[in-house]
Amino acid sequence: MQNGTHYRTCHLCEAMCGVAIEVEDGKIASIKGDEQDPLSQGHICPKAVALQDLHEDTERLRKPIRKTADGWQEMSWDEAFDLVAERLTDVRKRHGRNSIGVYLGNPNVHNHGTLMTTMPFLHAIGTQNRFSATSNDQLPHMLASLEMFGHQILFPIPxxxxxxxxxxxxxxxxxxxxxxxxxxxxxxxxxxxxxxxxxxxxxxxxxxxxxxxxxxxxxxxxxxxxxxxxxxxxxxxxxxxxxxxxxxxxxxxxxxxxxxxxxxxxxxxxxxxxxxxxxxxxxxxxxxxxxxxxxxxxxxxxxxxxxxxxxxxxxxxxxxxxxxxIPGGVLFTQPAVDLVALGALSGQNGHFAKRHSRVRGLPEFAGEYPASTMADEMLTPGDGQIRAFVTVAGNPVLSNPNGQRLDEALEGLEFMVSVDYYLNETTRHADVILPPTAALERSHYDLIFSMFAVRNVAKYSEALFEPVADARHDWQILLELAHRLEKARKGGRLPLRSELGWKAFKALGPDPILDALLRTGPYGANLGKAGKLVQPALDLAIDSLPKRHPLKGLAKLSPLNRRWQELPKGLSLSLLKDYPSGVDLGPLQPSLPERLYTRDxxxxxxxxxxxxxxxRLKALLEPGKANDLQLIGRRHVRSNNSWMHNSQRLVKGKSRCTLMMHPVDAETRGLTDGQQAEIGSGGRSVVLPVEVTEDIMPGVVSIPHGWGHHRPGTGQSTAAAHAGASINDVLNDADVDPVSGTSVLNGQVVSVKVWQTEAQLKQA
Missing domain, CATH: 3.40.228.10 (Dimethylsulfoxide Reductase, domain 2)
Incomplete structure (x- = not known):
C-alpha cells in the first residue's frame, strides 16, 4: 500500500464517520477524523482507531479451516468449497430444502459486495428457514414503515x-x-x-x-x-x-x-x-x-x-x-442509490406473515423468521427440522435470547459452515469456517446507511491494503458457494447462458454494478442544456406509457425524472474516486406524496x-408486582456487539460489563457496589459485579449487550480475558412481541441476589 493519507468511511457502526488513515512503510501509523467529510466533519468516536486493531489482529483467520478430531486444520479454498457444497447438497437431498438454515449478522449491511450477492446465495440454498439480526433489532420500524408508507425500509429520519x-x-x-x-x-x-x-x-x-x-x-x-x-x-x-x-x-x-x-x-x-x-x-x-x-x-x-x-x-x-x-421534522432521504425505489420497482416492498415458523407459528418478515425460534427449529424433530446451518458474519450465541440453548442446538447439527474471520462463540460449532478479507482490504460504499443519514451524502472508498495471497472477499465466497450449489442442484451442469452469467458476475464484482446504480440514479447522468431542451418530450413520452410499464418505473428512478432536475448531477464511481472524502448531496427535502408506496x-x-x-395494551394499566425487577440492555460508545471485544484499546480500563442497580434495590437485596450478584430467570443465570447508581430507575437493572466470552474453544484471547457475561444467557427466547415476532430484550423480569460460591453454599 502506498504511503500517505487515505480517506475512508469507518464501518464499525451506523454513523459513517470519515477517517483519514496515515500509512507509513505499508502499516497504519495513525487514524484521525476526516475534516472534509461532509457528514462527520472530522468527528470520530473511540471505535474508529480500532480499525487498525481489527486489521492487524493476529487471531483473525486468513485461510479456511475445518474441525477434525485433532483440532482445527487449514485447508485450500477449493477443498473448502467442495466440502461445503457437498455436505449442504447431501443434507438437502436427504431432508429437503428447509433442512438448511441461514443466519445473517449485522456486519453484512456495511458491505455492499455482500449485499449484492446475498440473494443469489440464498436462492441457491433455497431454504425458507432464514434468520437475521433484524428480529433482535429494528423489525418494528420496518413493519411500521411497510404498513404505513408501503415500503419496509422507507424510514422517516429526524x-x-x-x-x-x-x-x-x-x-x-x-x-x-x-x-x-x-x-x-x-x-x-x-x-x-x-x-x-x-x-x-x-x-x-x-x-x-x-x-x-x-x-x-x-x-x-x-x-x-x-x-x-x-x-x-x-x-x-x-x-x-x-x-x-x-x-x-x-x-x-x-x-x-x-x-x-x-x-x-x-x-x-x-x-x-x-x-x-x-x-x-x-x-x-x-x-x-x-x-x-x-x-x-x-x-x-x-x-x-x-x-x-x-x-x-x-x-x-x-x-x-x-x-x-417538513424541514426540522422527520423526512425521507434521497440516497444516490435508492434501494427503496429499486425494490418497489421489482415488487420487493416487503411482506409480513405470508407463512409462519414450523414449531411456534411465528410470522415471517421479508422472508425471514424471528431469530428467537432458531433453536426450536434445530431441536424439534419432524419434517423441516434444521439439520445444517450457515452463518454469515454473525454471533447469535451472544446476540440471541437464551444463548445457552442455541449453543446446545448448534452442537447437535449434522453440518455447519460459517463465513467469518473469527473463531467466536458461534463459529466454534462450525465444521468449516471460510474467512473473508478484512474491511480495509476491500472497497466500501454504504448502500444501507446512506438511506438513514441525516443528510444526503455519497462516498466510496477504495481498498486500503492488498489482501494476503489467495484470500477471498465475502462476495466471492458467497458467489462461489452459490454457483456450486446451483450446479449440484441441476445435476452437475448449468445451461451455457446461466454458466456465462455466473462467470461474468464473478469477474465483474460489485463495483461495476455500484457504478451503474450511481449513474442511473437521481444524481447520475448530467444532460446539461441539451437535457433541458428535450425534457418536455421526455416527460410526454414517460407519461404516455402504461401505468405499470417497466420503462416508466425505470424512468422515474433515473436522472430523466423531472423531479430530480434540481439535484446535483454527474455522480459516478469515477467521480467519487476523485472526491475520497465524499460528496455532499444536500439536506433532506420534502418528498411526499411521490415517496409513498401504498397502493392507494x-x-x-x-x-x-x-x-x-x-x-393487550390495556392490560398494562393494571397494577404490576411491586417487587419485580425488569432487565434492560445498554450500549457503550466503545462497544458495538460482540465482535469488537478483541481490540485491547476498546476493552482496556474499568470493566463496563456490570449490573447497574438503583441504591434502594441493592440495599433491599443486601448488595453493595462491586459485590458479585447472581441474575436469574427461568433456571438461567449469570454472575456480575454490581454497579450501584441513581442513574437507573428503581425496579430496573441493566446489563450491556454483546459480552459473555467465557465459552471454551474460541480464538479471541483478548475478548476471553475480558469475558463479562451475556445478557442473553438470562433472557427467555420464548418471550416475543406477538405483533411483530421481535425478541423481547428489554423488560423481562429477573431475580437478583448475592452470589455465593459452592463452598459458601455448603457452609451455609
Missing part, C-alpha cells in the same frame, strides 16, 4: 440539524451515534440545537449518556412506552391539537386512531409508566406547538413486548402534529394489526 425540539425515547445516540438515524457527532449536534434555542428531551429507564445532556429527562418503566405514547395521542385529540400539516391530505383512518386512544388518558397511564399526567400532557403540547420538532424511538422501544405498537405510535405522533415531511397513495394511520393490539 432532521436533527434543523429541529428545535428533539424527543428521544429508548435511544442513546451519544453511545450509538444514531441508529436508523445515521448521525455522527451527536454531542456537537445537540450543542448546536441548544445554541439556536432548541430543547432535548430524553425518556428512558436509565439516565443514559444522551440523557445527561438533556434539558428534560423522565424515567419510564420498561415496556410501558406504548402507554405513554397512546396517552400523548389521547391528549392531542382531547385538546384539539391534531394538525397533520403537509401530510393532511395523505392521511387516512385518523378517526380510528382517535377511538383507539380514548381509554388511555394521561391519568390512567401515569402509575404504570412512572410519568406524571401533567408531564405527559406537556410533552404532547410541546410536540404539537413546536413547529420544527421530531420524536425519535429506538432499541429500548423496539425490542420489547410492545415494540411494534410503540413504534407505530411514534410514527403517528409525528404525523398528527404535522412533523412528517395514502398514509395508513391505523393498520388493523396495531388496532387489534390495543386490548
Amino acid at each position: 432532521d436533527i440539524d434543523n429541529t428545535d425540539l428533539f424527543i428521544c425515547i429508548g435511544g442513546n445516540p451519544m453511545a450509538s451515534n444514531g441508529s436508523l438515524m445515521t448521525v455522527p457527532d451527536v454531542r456537537g449536534r445537540i450543542k448546536a440545537l441548544k445554541q439556536r434555542g432548541g430543547k432535548l428531551v430524553v425518556i428512558d429507564p436509565r439516565r443514559t449518556e444522551t440523557a445527561k445532556l438533556a434539558d428534560q429527562f423522565h424515567f419510564v418503566r420498561p415496556g410501558t412506552d406504548a402507554l405513554l405514547l397512546m396517552a400523548m395521542v389521547h391528549t392531542l385529540f382531547a385538546e384539539n391539537l391534531v394538525n397533520a400539516g403537509a401530510a393532511e391530505r395523505l392521511v387516512k383512518d385518523m378517526g380510528l386512531l382517535r377511538l383507539a386512544a380514548l381509554g388511555f388518558s394521561p391519568e390512567s397511564v401515569a402509575e404504570p409508566t412512572g410519568i406524571a399526567a401533567d408531564d405527559i400532557r406537556q410533552l404532547a403540547r410541546d410536540l404539537a406547538n413546536t413547529r420544527k420538532a421530531a420524536l425519535y424511538t429506538r432499541m429500548g422501544t423496539s425490542t420489547q413486548a410492545f415494540g411494534a405498537t410503540t413504534t407505530w405510535l411514534a410514527y403517528c405522533l409525528n404525523i398528527l402534529t404535522g412533523k412528517l415531511d 397513495g395514502k398514509i395508513n394511520l391505523a393498520p388493523r394489526r396495531y388496532l387489534a393490539d390495543v386490548e
Whole structure:
C-alpha cells in the first residue's frame, strides 16, 4: 500500500464517520477524523482507531479451516468449497430444502459486495428457514414503515440539524451515534440545537449518556412506552391539537386512531409508566406547538413486548402534529442509490406473515423468521427440522435470547459452515469456517446507511491494503458457494447462458454494478442544456406509457425524472474516486406524496394489526408486582456487539460489563457496589459485579449487550480475558412481541441476589 493519507468511511457502526488513515512503510501509523467529510466533519468516536486493531489482529483467520478430531486444520479454498457444497447438497437431498438454515449478522449491511450477492446465495440454498439480526433489532420500524408508507425500509429520519425540539425515547445516540438515524457527532449536534434555542428531551429507564445532556429527562418503566405514547395521542385529540400539516391530505383512518386512544388518558397511564399526567400532557403540547420538532424511538422501544405498537405510535405522533415531511421534522432521504425505489420497482416492498415458523407459528418478515425460534427449529424433530446451518458474519450465541440453548442446538447439527474471520462463540460449532478479507482490504460504499443519514451524502472508498495471497472477499465466497450449489442442484451442469452469467458476475464484482446504480440514479447522468431542451418530450413520452410499464418505473428512478432536475448531477464511481472524502448531496427535502408506496397513495394511520393490539395494551394499566425487577440492555460508545471485544484499546480500563442497580434495590437485596450478584430467570443465570447508581430507575437493572466470552474453544484471547457475561444467557427466547415476532430484550423480569460460591453454599 502506498504511503500517505487515505480517506475512508469507518464501518464499525451506523454513523459513517470519515477517517483519514496515515500509512507509513505499508502499516497504519495513525487514524484521525476526516475534516472534509461532509457528514462527520472530522468527528470520530473511540471505535474508529480500532480499525487498525481489527486489521492487524493476529487471531483473525486468513485461510479456511475445518474441525477434525485433532483440532482445527487449514485447508485450500477449493477443498473448502467442495466440502461445503457437498455436505449442504447431501443434507438437502436427504431432508429437503428447509433442512438448511441461514443466519445473517449485522456486519453484512456495511458491505455492499455482500449485499449484492446475498440473494443469489440464498436462492441457491433455497431454504425458507432464514434468520437475521433484524428480529433482535429494528423489525418494528420496518413493519411500521411497510404498513404505513408501503415500503419496509422507507424510514422517516429526524432532521436533527434543523429541529428545535428533539424527543428521544429508548435511544442513546451519544453511545450509538444514531441508529436508523445515521448521525455522527451527536454531542456537537445537540450543542448546536441548544445554541439556536432548541430543547432535548430524553425518556428512558436509565439516565443514559444522551440523557445527561438533556434539558428534560423522565424515567419510564420498561415496556410501558406504548402507554405513554397512546396517552400523548389521547391528549392531542382531547385538546384539539391534531394538525397533520403537509401530510393532511395523505392521511387516512385518523378517526380510528382517535377511538383507539380514548381509554388511555394521561391519568390512567401515569402509575404504570412512572410519568406524571401533567408531564405527559406537556410533552404532547410541546410536540404539537413546536413547529420544527421530531420524536425519535429506538432499541429500548423496539425490542420489547410492545415494540411494534410503540413504534407505530411514534410514527403517528409525528404525523398528527404535522412533523412528517417538513424541514426540522422527520423526512425521507434521497440516497444516490435508492434501494427503496429499486425494490418497489421489482415488487420487493416487503411482506409480513405470508407463512409462519414450523414449531411456534411465528410470522415471517421479508422472508425471514424471528431469530428467537432458531433453536426450536434445530431441536424439534419432524419434517423441516434444521439439520445444517450457515452463518454469515454473525454471533447469535451472544446476540440471541437464551444463548445457552442455541449453543446446545448448534452442537447437535449434522453440518455447519460459517463465513467469518473469527473463531467466536458461534463459529466454534462450525465444521468449516471460510474467512473473508478484512474491511480495509476491500472497497466500501454504504448502500444501507446512506438511506438513514441525516443528510444526503455519497462516498466510496477504495481498498486500503492488498489482501494476503489467495484470500477471498465475502462476495466471492458467497458467489462461489452459490454457483456450486446451483450446479449440484441441476445435476452437475448449468445451461451455457446461466454458466456465462455466473462467470461474468464473478469477474465483474460489485463495483461495476455500484457504478451503474450511481449513474442511473437521481444524481447520475448530467444532460446539461441539451437535457433541458428535450425534457418536455421526455416527460410526454414517460407519461404516455402504461401505468405499470417497466420503462416508466425505470424512468422515474433515473436522472430523466423531472423531479430530480434540481439535484446535483454527474455522480459516478469515477467521480467519487476523485472526491475520497465524499460528496455532499444536500439536506433532506420534502418528498411526499411521490415517496409513498401504498397502493392507494395514502398514509395508513391505523393498520388493523396495531388496532387489534390495543386490548393487550390495556392490560398494562393494571397494577404490576411491586417487587419485580425488569432487565434492560445498554450500549457503550466503545462497544458495538460482540465482535469488537478483541481490540485491547476498546476493552482496556474499568470493566463496563456490570449490573447497574438503583441504591434502594441493592440495599433491599443486601448488595453493595462491586459485590458479585447472581441474575436469574427461568433456571438461567449469570454472575456480575454490581454497579450501584441513581442513574437507573428503581425496579430496573441493566446489563450491556454483546459480552459473555467465557465459552471454551474460541480464538479471541483478548475478548476471553475480558469475558463479562451475556445478557442473553438470562433472557427467555420464548418471550416475543406477538405483533411483530421481535425478541423481547428489554423488560423481562429477573431475580437478583448475592452470589455465593459452592463452598459458601455448603457452609451455609
